Amino acid sequence: MPELPEVETMRRGALCFRGGRIVSVKKPRCPSRPIHMAPSLAAMRRRLVGRRVKDVERLGKRVVFVLDDDQRLIFEPRMTGQLLIVPPPDPRHVRLQLEFRGAARPCLSYSDRRGLGSIHLYRPSEFTRHFETRPLGPDALDIAPDALRNRLKTTRRAVKVALLDQRLVAGIGNLYACEILHEARIHPATPSCELTASACRRLHRAMLRILNDAIDCEGSTLSDATYVTAQNTPGQYQRHHRVYGRAGETCGRCGRGQIERIVIAQRGTFYCPRCQSRRKVP
DNA sequence: ATTAATGTTCAGAA
């Protein structure tokens, strides 16, 4: 489930196409159902072939190819999307393939087992309008402590739900929300607007620490191996998880609490009841 | 053999 660290790792992998020129756009007919793609394959091919890749950026949990005419090709992997710069291990799930000339690698494959992901190609004005209509919050790696606090103050929902809201802050998903809140010693159900100033500071520090460590480890590859790097190798951050998927285990920090699993916003939520007590920590 | 669980985003309802 690609969140910020996984998508950032994909982006870095895809940087090898910078400077290259797109020479073909193919959709293998093997996969079961088509994923959401706009415009159609034909139009996409017409507008992509011959274009050069100016840069590869990340926008929240999306990977953005910026082309020489400022069009933007955006991959949104959602749950099971993969961006591969090596031959895909199982061709059945490949949804789109781009061939390049003049790049460090010949081929980019977008593979997606569940097919919940999407691919969009925007002209500059379309891109601007799309993200004005549905604005993302500041990136989790860029947001200043005060800005984070001000944004968290605007909602009464549980702080974990607030962290998952991409309009408040962009890039955090279920797994890292759990890890960040544990690191910050904040109960995930705490109303966001009731966080103290110091809790917000801890949250900001924890967010940077966890996300940067996870990027250094190339993200988290769980047992279902749904996420892999662009080189089709597993990430390593799962070894550092302190709460996610660890219900029943003893908390690694306090050495006494038992990790619990509860459900918040219909998602599995892991935390240590001892480290992350509901009482406000000054 | 059903049924639940997995988690991201969006549409639509409350």
Place this chain on the structure above:
DNA sequence: TTTCTGAACATTAA
């Protein structure tokens, strides 16, 4: 306006 729920989907665990 804000918050919540369900659907999209594939695969696995119970």
